[in-house]
Amino acid sequence: xxxxxxxxxxxxxxxxxxxxxxxxxxxxxxxxxxxxxxxxxxxxxxxxxxxxxxxxxxxxxxxxxxxxxxxxxxxxxxxxxxxxxxxxxxxxxxxxxxxxxxxxxxxxxxxxxxxxxxxxxxxxxxxxxxxxxxxxxxxxxxxxxxxxxxxxxxxxxxxxxxxxxxxxxxxxxxxxxxxxxxxxxxxxxxxxxxxxxxxxxxxxxxxxxxxxxxxxxxxxxxxxxxxxxxx
Numbered sequence: 191x192x193x194x195x196x197x198x199x200x201x202x203x204x205x206x207x208x209x210x211x212x213x214x215x216x217x218x219x220x221x222x223x224x225x226x227x228x229x230x231x232x233x234x235x236x237x238x239x240x241x242x243x244x245x246x247x248x249x250x251x252x253x254x255x256x257x258x259x260x261x262x263x264x265x266x267x268x269x270x271x272x273x274x275x276x277x278x279x280x281x282x283x284x285x286x287x288x289x290x291x292x293x294x295x296x297x298x299x300x301x302x303x304x305x306x307x308x309x310x311x312x313x314x315x316x317x318x319x320x321x322x323x324x325x326x327x328x329x330x331x332x333x334x335x336x337x338x339x340x341x342x343x344x345x346x347x348x349x350x351x352x353x354x355x356x357x358x359x360x361x362x363x364x365x366x367x368x369x370x371x372x373x374x375x376x377x378x379x380x381x382x383x384x385x386x387x388x389x390x391x392x393x394x395x396x397x398x399x400x401x402x403x404x405x406x407x408x409x410x411x412x413x414x415x416x417x418x419x420x421x
Contacts, residue, residue, distance in 0.1 A: 210401030212236065215330070220392040315417070319409045321367070326402040329365065329372030331395035339382030350381040368396075 217232040234241035313320070336353060340346045361375045 216396045218394045223389045323406040324367045328397040332375035333393045334377040336390040337380040343383045
């Protein structure tokens with residue numbers, strides 16, 4: 191038994207060391223062209239040897255009646271958009287390891303307000319810990335292109351300038367959160383004076399070591415224990 195432990199313990203330590211030095215690449219891609227929306231999230235390690243991909247396209251709109259209310263009541267059927275989720279775990283050669291497809295529905299406004307309140311509360315509690323992790327994340331790609339057009343060229347020009355300013359502020363603030371030396375963000379706003387419409391593409395790649403994530407989790411646990419002991 192002691193010989194087995196003598197083999198397992200060094201192997202576990204070596205595995206944790208390799209894991210802590212492993213870099214995770216997170217790619218976020220969002221595209222909107224007219225009524226078509228596409229969101230994908232891809233996580234890969236070891237230069238893409240193993241990757242996990244989540245795709246969420248809008249596929250349909252579902253009408254649902256709230257429980258306990260008749261279809262003819264004042265509270266009519268409320269349309270709720272649904273998404274088809276396609277999750278794939280694949281190897282570097284593209285061979286799928288696992289795949290799952292299902293549908294999810296967007297929650298209502300009450301859920302969003304509760305979630306927003308919880309996010310604000312958690313940010314106040316774990317803000318310094320999260321900020322420390324952000325300072326360890328490398329930005330490998332940031333591309334954000336938006337095309338805007340209205341029926342009135344003067345309105346198009348005004349909105350284009352407004353979006354330029356908003357984008358500049360958001361991207362500058364975000365870039366300062368991450369580790370220095372990363373890729374410089376590229377963003378543009380293209381006015382369309384001939385056609386009315388809106389389209390945007392956001393493509394980002396972030397890179398971080400697993401060890402920093404583990405350390406952040408440990409610090410968050412210490413904060414939670416401190417709050418439990420103190421209150």
